[in-house]
Amino acid sequence: MSVIYLLITISIIVALLFLYAFIKAVKQGQFDDDYTPSVRMLFDDETKPNDNKTNKD
Amino acid sequence: MNTHNCFHCGLIIEKKEEIVFEQKSFCCNGCKTVYEIFSLNGLTDYYNFEKAPGATPQDIKGKYDFLENEAIVNRLLDFKEEHTHIISLYIPHIHCSSCIWILENLHRLCPGISSSQVNFHEKKARILFNPQVVSLTQIVYLLNSIGYEPYISLDNYDSQKKNVDRSLIYKLGVAFFCFGNIMLLSFPEYFEVEEYWLDNYRGFFRWLIFALALPSFIYAASGYYVSAFKSIRAGMLNIDIPIALGLVVMFVRSTVDIVFGYGSGFFDSLAGLVFFMLLGRLFQQKTYNFLSFERDFKSYFPIAVTKIVGGQEIAIPVYDVVMGDRLLIRNSELIPVDGILMSDTTSIDYSFVTGEAEPITKKSGDKIYAGGRQMGPVVEMQVLSSVSQSYLTQLWSNEVFAKKDNRTYKTLTDTISRYFTPVLLLIAVVSFSIWIFIDTTTAFNVFTAVLIVACPCALALSAPFTVGNVLRIMGNRKLYLKNATVIEQMAKVDTIVFDKTGTITTNKKSEITYQGEYIDNKERAFIKSLLRGSNHPLSRRLYEFLPASQLLPVDDFKEVTGKGIQGTIDGFYIRIGSAAFVGEEPDTVLQTNVHISINRNYQGKYVFDNQYRDGLGELFAQLGKGYELKILSGDNEGEREILQSLLPKGTELIFNQKPEQKLAYIEQLQQQGKNVMMVGDGLNDAGALAQSNVGISISENVNVFSPACDGILDASQFKKLGWFLKFSKNTITTIKLSFTLSLLYNVVGLSFAVTGKLQPLTAAIIMPLSTITIVSFVTLMSNYFARRR
Numbered sequence: 001m002s003v004i005y006l007l008i009t010i011s012i013i014v015a016l017l018f019l020y021a022f023i024k025a026v027k028q029g030q031f032d033d034d035y036t037p038s039v040r041m042l043f044d045d046e047t048k049p050n051d052n053k054t055n056k057d
Numbered sequence: 058m059n060t061h062n063c064f065h066c067g068l069i070i071e072k073k074e075e076i077v078f079e080q081k082s083f084c085c086n087g088c089k090t091v092y093e094i095f096s097l098n099g100l101t102d103y104y105n106f107e108k109a110p111g112a113t114p115q116d117i118k119g120k121y122d123f124l125e126n127e128a129i130v131n132r133l134l135d136f137k138e139e140h141t142h143i144i145s146l147y148i149p150h151i152h153c154s155s156c157i158w159i160l161e162n163l164h165r166l167c168p169g170i171s172s173s174q175v176n177f178h179e180k181k182a183r184i185l186f187n188p189q190v191v192s193l194t195q196i197v198y199l200l201n202s203i204g205y206e207p208y209i210s211l212d213n214y215d216s217q218k219k220n221v222d223r224s225l226i227y228k229l230g231v232a233f234f235c236f237g238n239i240m241l242l243s244f245p246e247y248f249e250v251e252e253y254w255l256d257n258y259r260g261f262f263r264w265l266i267f268a269l270a271l272p273s274f275i276y277a278a279s280g281y282y283v284s285a286f287k288s289i290r291a292g293m294l295n296i297d298i299p300i301a302l303g304l305v306v307m308f309v310r311s312t313v314d315i316v317f318g319y320g321s322g323f324f325d326s327l328a329g330l331v332f333f334m335l336l337g338r339l340f341q342q343k344t345y346n347f348l349s350f351e352r353d354f355k356s357y358f359p360i361a362v363t364k365i366v367g368g369q370e371i372a373i374p375v376y377d378v379v380m381g382d383r384l385l386i387r388n389s390e391l392i393p394v395d396g397i398l399m400s401d402t403t404s405i406d407y408s409f410v411t412g413e414a415e416p417i418t419k420k421s422g423d424k425i426y427a428g429g430r431q432m433g434p435v436v437e438m439q440v441l442s443s444v445s446q447s448y449l450t451q452l453w454s455n456e457v458f459a460k461k462d463n464r465t466y467k468t469l470t471d472t473i474s475r476y477f478t479p480v481l482l483l484i485a486v487v488s489f490s491i492w493i494f495i496d497t498t499t500a501f502n503v504f505t506a507v508l509i510v511a512c513p514c515a516l517a518l519s520a521p522f523t524v525g526n527v528l529r530i531m532g533n534r535k536l537y538l539k540n541a542t543v544i545e546q547m548a549k550v551d552t553i554v555f556d557k558t559g560t561i562t563t564n565k566k567s568e569i570t571y572q573g574e575y576i577d578n579k580e581r582a583f584i585k586s587l588l589r590g591s592n593h594p595l596s597r598r599l600y601e602f603l604p605a606s607q608l609l610p611v612d613d614f615k616e617v618t619g620k621g622i623q624g625t626i627d628g629f630y631i632r633i634g635s636a637a638f639v640g641e642e643p644d645t646v647l648q649t650n651v652h653i654s655i656n657r658n659y660q661g662k663y664v665f666d667n668q669y670r671d672g673l674g675e676l677f678a679q680l681g682k683g684y685e686l687k688i689l690s691g692d693n694e695g696e697r698e699i700l701q702s703l704l705p706k707g708t709e710l711i712f713n714q715k716p717e718q719k720l721a722y723i724e725q726l727q728q729q730g731k732n733v734m735m736v737g738d739g740l741n742d743a744g745a746l747a748q749s750n751v752g753i754s755i756s757e758n759v760n761v762f763s764p765a766c767d768g769i770l771d772a773s774q775f776k777k778l779g780w781f782l783k784f785s786k787n788t789i790t791t792i793k794l795s796f797t798l799s800l801l802y803n804v805v806g807l808s809f810a811v812t813g814k815l816q817p818l819t820a821a822i823i824m825p826l827s828t829i830t831i832v833s834f835v836t837l838m839s840n841y842f843a844r845r846r
Binding site for chain 2: 004005008012033042044
């Protein structure tokens with residue numbers, strides 16, 4: 001049954017890794033702007049220059 | 058496609074000025090040019106994200122010449138290397154996804170730009186460029202040519218890299234980590250099953266939970282201990298005291314429990330409590346990053362000025378201006394320092410500094426003061442003092458204005474907690490002393506259980522969540538408040554003081570249009586010459602509006618009070634005045650008109666656009682019922698009568714007020730025990746705004762400038778001021794109701810605690826349950842009140 005020690009230790013270590021990743025992300029400023037990225041991801045990667053005649057609203 | 062609105066900027070197109078290009082209509086050449094730039098570069102996707110997202114480019118020739126000066130540029134840059142420069146530019150026009158898209162595709166318009174990134178909330182674009190290919194000036198001009206003029210002011214010049222305070226997010230992360238893991242590890246204990254392996258590993262689980270609780274208890278909750286300690290030292294009982302007390306007792310009791318094997322302790326509740334309360338803090342921490350509530354003259358001042366040295370114009374930083382310099386001030390530029398006017402004549406608009414609406418005419422040799430806006434053509438001036446010694450700067454550093462708001466407001470939560478803490482301690486002591494006669498161990502358990510279960514988590518959460526939600530709702534409706542306490546202050550207001558110029562009137566004042574038969578230049582000269590003799594405010598305004606022309610001698614000039622003026626010029630008999638005066642039917646529409654007749658033939662009328670804000674009459678009628686209204690104006694008494702007709706009877710009108718007098722007036726009202734809200738706009742109101750209980754600044758463009766204040770209201774929403782005040786009152790009602798609700802939970806919890814039956818599981822259920830009900834209750838209530846008219 002002592003496998004429980006191992007399993008829980010591993011699970012806590014995994015959780016700690018996520019906490020570390022979170023703190024690192026905050027430090028890099030990834031949480032400073034919570035709006036722009038959500039819009040940015042919707043843009044097409046590359047718009048075709050000749051496409052503009054058809055793109056009317 | 059909508060043919061009535063400009064394809065680029067969405068403004069309504071005047072039929073005469075419509076420009077059609079590629080089957081799209083534009084309101085002006087500027088908008089068409091922007092479209093051309095985009096379509097040439099294959100960037101017309103810009104128009105697909107949002108309808109008519111653009112702005113008309115302004116004429117900024119010469120305005121940014123100072124960016125050629127390397128010293129200035131260096132102060133502005135974030136990062137500098139031979140091939141890469143990074144600059145963050147504040148661009149007020151950023152407002153939609155199209156803006157983000159075009160600004161992040163700048164590299165396709167300009168090869169020197171390698172990439173750009175937009176921060177929408179801060180309205181900033183961070184641009185990476187190669188200085189050997191493109192200069193900062195070119196980038197600024199490019200931005201302007203596509204309608205995104207950056208705003209560069211003296212504020213940028215001094216700004217150090219601001220350290221963003223992210224500690225709350227770190228704490229929240231740690232608290233959630235602890236909370237989640239403790240909850241998982243606590244589950245076996247909740248069911249109290251007598252099982253071999255559970256008994257065997259109980260110690261391991263408990264000590265692991267203890268270890269996980271430590272970061273939450275020590276680091277994540279640290280803010281509460283600090284705040285509780287501070288408030289005890291200040292002799293005030295705030296809500297953080299029972300919270301900190303509850304947390305400490307919870308931790309000590311739980312530790313004792315697991316050390317002596319009494320039970321599993323309350324670490325799960327502890328970690329949950331910390332997490333939820335931090336969440337509440339985060340929710341309340343709604344800030345409008347792109348707005349600054351502490352702005353001073355610096356963000357109003359230009360960063361550089363044009364100096365004339367030996368006939369050459371060079372841009373120098375405004376701080377480098379010294380006595381004796383010769384400066385060139387263009388139209389609508391700000392005068393940065395006190396000096397002497399060298400050019401012939403000009404008019405200077407001091408409305409922002411003094412509240413005086415009319416521009417003042419200055420002649421060569423007159424002294425001109427910093428802070429005025431130059432309204433005439435290009436002028437030259439001789440500097441008399443440095444920037445820091447100018448009248449405006451000194452006014453600003455004047456003690457009265459520098460007086461920071463030190464008054465500590467007692468918030469609603471503080472008021473409740475003043476009673477809450479003693480009552481809580483009383484219950485704990487009483488139940489302890491009763492139980493001590495029955496059973497000593499239970500007595501200690503009861504004592505700690507009371508402090509644990511009564512830990513006012515829900516109570517502490519209700520105000521932040523309500524206020525946070527309300528701040529968001531108000532922000533969506535364009536009233537941006539500095540922080541949460543402003544709402545409580547707003548609800549208490551009983552007197553509202555309005556500034557006149559720029560607040561209840563709009564700044565765009567000289568909107569005069571002519572309707573009627575065509576009048577030629579000669580006739581216009583007649584009108585102007587006749588107007589010259591009259592001192593009536595309308596005459597003065599019309600006189601200034603008409604183009605300069607040769608003034609002719611007037612014969613038989615006569616002014617009929619309240620009606621108009623008449624006279625003969627060059628054989629023409631001219632009458633200017635009310636409709637009846639020129640022999641027309643009286644006006645039916647409520648407009649200010651000045652009618653013209655020449656030789657008894659009716660010509661037409663000059664229509665004065667109502668310069669008062671929309672819905673002013675209704676707003677005052679609405680506010681007049683519940684509030685004492687006052688008008689403070691830096692202007693003269695010229696408009697007393699018009700104002701009196703708009704305002705409810707008995708409204709006090711005070712004119713010719715200097716900034717210091719305004720401040721003193723507010724102070725005097727406060728000494729009479731009134732809660733004053735000041736609504737103002739300019740630098741001249743800054744002192745009054747700071748002194749008042751709630752200072753609201755009205756701004757035509759919230760991004761540009763407003764004096765230090767508690768809230769910024771978009772000018773278009775001015776008529777909704779009454780609604781905002783009512784909403785703030787309802788907010789307080791919501792908070793009070795939620796207090797009652799959370800106190801009920803406390804009563805239930807306490808009934809478990811005093812009878813000695815509090816199990817860790819009960820605590821673990823009551824705590825999140827109360828939190829969730831309170832949070833959903835206040836959110837629903839504030840949204841309901843927001844929808845109500």
